Amino acid sequence: MSGMASRTRGPERRREPLSRERIVAAAVELLDTVGESGLTFRALAERLATGPGAIYWHVAGRSELLAAATDAVLTAAAVGDGPDATPHETVRALALGLFDAIDDHPWVGTQLVGTPSQSPMLPVFEQLGRQVRALGVPRGAWFSAVSALWNYILGVAGQNAANARMPQPATADRTAYLGSVADDWAALDADRYAFTRAVAGQLREHDDRAEFLTGIDLILTGITAHRWPTG
Amino acid sequence: MSGMASRTRGPERRREPLSRERIVAAAVELLDTVGESGLTFRALAERLATGPGAIYWHVAGRSELLAAATDAVLTAAAVGDGPDATPHETVRALALGLFDAIDDHPWVGTQLVGTPSQSPMLPVFEQLGRQVRALGVPRGAWFSAVSALWNYILGVAGQNAANARMPQPATADRTAYLGSVADDWAALDADRYAFTRAVAGQLREHDDRAEFLTGIDLILTGITAHRWPTG
DNA sequence: ACCTGAACACCGTTCAAGT
DNA sequence: ACCTGAACACCGTTCAAGT
Numbered sequence: 001m002s003g004m005a006s007r008t009r010g011p012e013r014r015r016e017p018l019s020r021e022r023i024v025a026a027a028v029e030l031l032d033t034v035g036e037s038g039l040t041f042r043a044l045a046e047r048l049a050t051g052p053g054a055i056y057w058h059v060a061g062r063s064e065l066l067a068a069a070t071d072a073v074l075t076a077a078a079v080g081d082g083p084d085a086t087p088h089e090t091v092r093a094l095a096l097g098l099f100d101a102i103d104d105h106p107w108v109g110t111q112l113v114g115t116p117s118q119s120p121m122l123p124v125f126e127q128l129g130r131q132v133r134a135l136g137v138p139r140g141a142w143f144s145a146v147s148a149l150w151n152y153i154l155g156v157a158g159q160n161a162a163n164a165r166m167p168q169p170a171t172a173d174r175t176a177y178l179g180s181v182a183d184d185w186a187a188l189d190a191d192r193y194a195f196t197r198a199v200a201g202q203l204r205e206h207d208d209r210a211e212f213l214t215g216i217d218l219i220l221t222g223i224t225a226h227r228w229p230t231g
Numbered sequence: 232m233s234g235m236a237s238r239t240r241g242p243e244r245r246r247e248p249l250s251r252e253r254i255v256a257a258a259v260e261l262l263d264t265v266g267e268s269g270l271t272f273r274a275l276a277e278r279l280a281t282g283p284g285a286i287y288w289h290v291a292g293r294s295e296l297l298a299a300a301t302d303a304v305l306t307a308a309a310v311g312d313g314p315d316a317t318p319h320e321t322v323r324a325l326a327l328g329l330f331d332a333i334d335d336h337p338w339v340g341t342q343l344v345g346t347p348s349q350s351p352m353l354p355v356f357e358q359l360g361r362q363v364r365a366l367g368v369p370r371g372a373w374f375s376a377v378s379a380l381w382n383y384i385l386g387v388a389g390q391n392a393a394n395a396r397m398p399q400p401a402t403a404d405r406t407a408y409l410g411s412v413a414d415d416w417a418a419l420d421a422d423r424y425a426f427t428r429a430v431a432g433q434l435r436e437h438d439d440r441a442e443f444l445t446g447i448d449l450i451l452t453g454i455t456a457h458r459w460p461t462g
Numbered sequence: 463a464c465c466t467g468a469a470c471a472c473c474g475t476t477c478a479a480g481t
Numbered sequence: 482a483c484c485t486g487a488a489c490a491c492c493g494t495t496c497a498a499g500t
Contacts, residue, residue, distance in 0.1 A: 018484080041474060051485045053476075058483095062474065113344055113389035114396070122419075122427065129426030142426070143433035148446040152379065155386025158344035165345070188353075195360035195373070196353065202374035215379040222453025249465080272493060282466045284495075289464095293493065 018050060020058040020068070027069045028105070035165065036107045039066070070111040071120040077101035078123065087131035088220055094127055095153055095216050099209060102157050109161030113154050125150065132223065141228040148219055156212050179204055249281060251289040251299070258300045259336070266396065267338045270297070301342040302351040308332035309354070318362035319451055325358055326384055326447050330440060333388050340392030344385050356381065363454065372459040379450055387443050410435055 016022065026047050030039050041052040041062070048055070059065050077097050085093065102109045112121065125146065132145045163171065171177045185193070185200035247253065257278050261270050272283040272293070279286070290296050308328050316324065333340045343352065356377065363376045394402065402408045416424075416431035 040472095042472095045486095051487095052474085053486065054484050056475070110345075113386070114341075114393050122424070126424050126427045129430060133426060139429075140433070143430045143437060144442055144445045145449070146430070147442055148383065148449045151386035151390060151446060152383045152450075153386070154389060155344070155382035155384070158385060158389045159382060162345050193353070193357050195364060196357050198370075199360060199374045199377070202371075206374060211375055211378055214375045215382060218376070218379045218453040218457050219383075219450060220453070221457045222449040222451070225456040226449050226452045271491095273491095276467095282468090283493080284467065285465050287494070 018048060018054055018058060023048065023055055023058055024065070024068045024072050027065050028072060031069060031107045032105055036066075036110060066107075066111055067115065067120075070108050070115070073101055073105050073108050074098075074120045074124075087134040088217075091128060091131045091149065091220060092213060092216055094124060094131075095149075096209075096213065098124065098153060099156065099160075099212050102160050103209075106161045106164030109157035109159075110165075113158040113161075135220070135224055137223060138228050138230060140230075141226075145223045148223070149216070152215055152219055156215070160208070178206075249279060249285055249289060254279065254286055254289055255296070255299045255303050258296050259303060262300060262338045263336055267297075267341060297338075297342055298346065298351075301339050301346075304332055304336050304339050305329075305351045305355075318365040319448075322359060322362045322380065322451060323444060323447060325355060325362075326380075327440075327444065329355065329384060330387065330391075330443050333391050334440075337392045337395030340388035340390075341396075344389040344392075366451070366455055368454060369459050369461060371461075372457075376454045379454070380447070383446055383450055387446070391439070409437075 023044070026044055027039060030044060030047065034043075039062075041055055045052040045055060055065075059068065077100070082090070082093070102112075128149050129142065129146045132142055132149070135145075137145045182200040182204035185196050185203060188197050190197065254275070257275055258270060261275060261278065265274075270293075272286055276283040276286060286296075290299065308331070313321070313324070333343075359380050360373065360377045363373055363380070366376075368376045413431040413435035416427050416434060419428050421428065
């Protein structure tokens with residue numbers, strides 16, 4: 001009873017011992033609130049009520065910390081594939097799970113495009129691949145087909161991360177921001193930028209998430225319709 | 232006469248005056264040789280035989296410098312569209328031009344995915360868009376269709392940049408590196424990673440450039456085959 | 463107008479010293 | 482074993498002072 005009480009004593013100042021878990025959690029919080037450039041060993045140390053050196057006992061350095069934070073977010077966002085779902089539906093669910101995770105934690109996008117050995121992404125790659133296989137793509141084209149989905153997803157991730165890195169005042173009101181870019185487009189030279197001008201309205205009204213899904217559908221259509229070399 | 236002589240005295244130590252152009256050229260050289268983290272105002276100043284402060288007279292700061300360097304490379308790589316080319320061929324040429332530019336200057340990839348207001352990329356966007364239009368995509372779907380191509384291209388750019396950022400010793404021999412990753416894949420759990428294992432051989436033998444083009448073809452196939460909502 | 467280079471306010475990382 | 486925090490070797494950027 002007193003044991004339980006001491007374990008749940010509430011928001012006391014008594015510091016819990018440092019641990020990799022606590023450090024990573026604090027890092028994620030910092031990344032979410034102040035962005036990638038705000039993740040500083042000094043800021044992190046302050047938040048954990050310790051010195052910067054202490055962190056190095058549990059984590060090798062800044063890049064390992066970023067990787068661990070990414071891993072934590074992606075693990076939490078892991079998608080289970082419904083048993084009765086079509087390959088198409090499963091790919092959509094998978095891609096949407098990633099999209100939403102990156103929407104909540106834009107720095108993950110930067111991390112994903114910046115990490116070539118995508119260890120935390122390997123399960124995603126596997127799942128995407130299985131759906132490609134289920135779509136009837138010839139074996140010799142499996143790698144190409146997943147790569148297309150893969151690169152598209154990472155491309156969107158990177159763009160989202162870039163948007164989130166922009167100065168806050170400019171992007172605080174997303175629709176206002178899109179509107180101003182659309183205005184810029186609409187003001188371009190009528191001959192040299194005829195297409196961009198014509199599409200300014202669609203930029204203004206587009207929904208990132210829906211657009212992302214349309215791209216997925218498009219690539220899936222391409223994967224099934226493409227005349228793959230028999231292999 | 233003495234004036235001319237003094238202007239063309241040859242490779243003397245006499246320093247040319249600083250200029251935005253010279254600074255950007257030196258920055259590109261530095262980025263190509265020592266990578267993005269090697270672009271330092273001190274290193275740049277040394278190369279230009281001046282102090283770090285001098286650079287700020289011509290350039291607002293580091294990020295403007297990176298943008299200017301990217302702009303310089305992309306302008307040099309600008310592709311003219313052949314007059315008799317099909318939309319499909321033009322998209323391929325455009326995408327390939329970008330791919331090769333990023334292959335030569337991987338830091339450009341980082342820069343492109345990191346810059347949302349893609350001013351130096353606007354002409355590329357316009358060209359891609361015109362081809363989409365020429366493919367007969369309904370007007371209401373123009374934006375979605377270019378976006379898919381766009382995000383795919385930027386995704387590949389980001390991946391290439393990430394690969395180039397990896398520690399040199401590991402990636403000096405590209406085929407050896409791919410081989411080792413393929414070995415890792417082949418050693419994965421047979422049940423949970425059946426697809427990834429099956430595709431390890433294709434990873435080992437794949438050609439980045441060809442793979443990239445396959446993805447472009449795939450998306451173009453999707454764009455033409457997709458059942459766009461009429462609009 | 464343009465350049466110089468010391469100085470400022472930061473970083474990530476290390477390490478002797480503590481407990 | 483784990484933590485502390487000063488110190489080191491860097492950064493980008495500023496700015497008084499020079500020419």
